Amino acid sequence: MEQNAQRELLAANPEWSVRELMARLAEALASQGPALSLGQSATRIVDGDISLVVATTGSSGVAKEVGLSAAALVSSAQGSNKFLAASPGDTWSLLLPATHIAGINVLIRCLELGTEPVDLRKQQGPYPKVDFTAIVPTHLFRALKGDSNLLKHLVDAKAVLVGGAALSDELRKEATAAGINIVTTYGMTETCGGCIYNGQALAGVEVKIVEGNRIAIKGSVLATSYIGAESLWKQEMHDGWFFTSDFGKLENGRLIVEGRVDDVLICGGVNISISAVERFLQNRFPALTLAAFGVKNSEWGDALHLAFAGDTPADQKLMTEFLVEEFGPEAKPRGFLTLAELPLIGIGKVDRKKLAELHQEGTH
Missing domain, CATH: 3.30.300.30 (ANL, C-terminal domain)
Incomplete structure (x- = not known):
């Protein structure tokens, strides 16, 4: 498909099964079908290099539609699987909503491994065993505070990605003591989700600290643009680096996220x-x-x-x-x-x- 060609944008139907969503996603990534949007979008046509559009709202309340290319999404999935030493045939469970980049990432990682995720979003009773899963700290809290089925599922996995929000030191220690192999992730929709694992950049990703201790990210996982707000995207890009809304520091080559640029109160x-x-x-x-x-x-x-x-x-x-x-x-x-x-x-x-x-x- 030509770089300047355009393609239809289709809203993903929340009633689709995981198998159908994966099939549609695979077609979108291969440019054999329309691009997909997670949630309703006013846009009907996007540039040909956009495969997925994800609506995101930061803590500031500003809504944006992030356009992601197949190359960026696949690079993210491959980088994640490589970091975790995942092999073809390994399985993931889906505990996150497929309306967010973190849930979609599970599906794309499975596409790369030739497997189908085990959908546990509405699971009642015992959980089947899988190799990997991705959760938010709330899942971890519930597992450690009484959900024995979820706890066993997390303990049995080779690794558990935890992202979406900051993980407290206490909760991480408790999870580790329980036998869960925690891998903390940092990223945002603009970086195809988590691109820093345990403080280390995935393959194809670079991270640095710029003025004001702001975290900047560069690499193959970056979004293409904000749909309908291309000028805003250009404001955040500086010589190929995406300036995030978070600040942090690098210690011994590892990123430590300290907070959001916009979360400071002046009291x-x-x-x-x-x-x-x-x-x-x-x-x-x-x-x-x-x-x-x-x-x-x-x-x-x-x-x-x-x-x-x-x-x-x-x-x-x-x-x-x-x-x-x-x-x-x-x-x-x-x-x-x-x-x-x-x-x-x-x-x-x-x-x-x-x-x-x-x-x-x-x-x-």
Whole structure:
């Protein structure tokens, strides 16, 4: 297919079986059928080198449609399988929604291995054994806190990819002690999902730290563009490097992700990282499901708030003392929100904008 040719864009039907979705995906990757979009898209025609369009919403709430080429998607799958030493015939289980790049990646890895994923998204009872799987930290938490079927499934796998959100040190230690071979992943839709495993770049991927400690990624897994917002994509690209919205550092050649560029609250003139607050609290209160978020405040500019989910009681007084001691008086939470569950964007990412809205609703 010519580089400047165009092709139809077809919305993936959520009613498709995994087998049919894989068949459609294989045709899209081989340019033998329409490109696929995950979710509804206003676009009907895309450039010929686009095989998949994935809608993504960052924590800032800005929606984008990411156009991915077959070359990038296959490179991501091959890099993942190579890192894990996966061989033809090895199996993956599907525990993630096929409406997100992380779920689609499982399917493409299976296409590369000549197998079909074991669909466990609605599994009840014992789980069959597979070689590999991919999950978010919430799965890990549930497995370690009572879901014995899922726990056995994860323990029996050769490796378990964990991504989508930050994994607390406590949860990782508990998983390792339980016998789960954890491989943490970092990436985003713009990099065909996870492209850094255990701090190391996959084959064909480079990572560096640029001004402001921002993480930049280069390589064969990068998206082609934002559909309908090509100028925005060009703003994020610098000499072949994609500047992410995360900041971090490199230590002994390994990437350590420290938080999002846009997750900093300015409380009383002091910068406070929401990610740093969450990591700090999660390591001290590992049994809690929590999230930090900001609310505009006439006195403080941004005021730190905390949200809790589930039945485990939160010691708000002790938390406040810890935060003030660690981050200073500006980090004193100005409000607490208790919910049945945290609102999410995508898989595993907390919707902080929604938390702020829920707080506002509760104060009126």
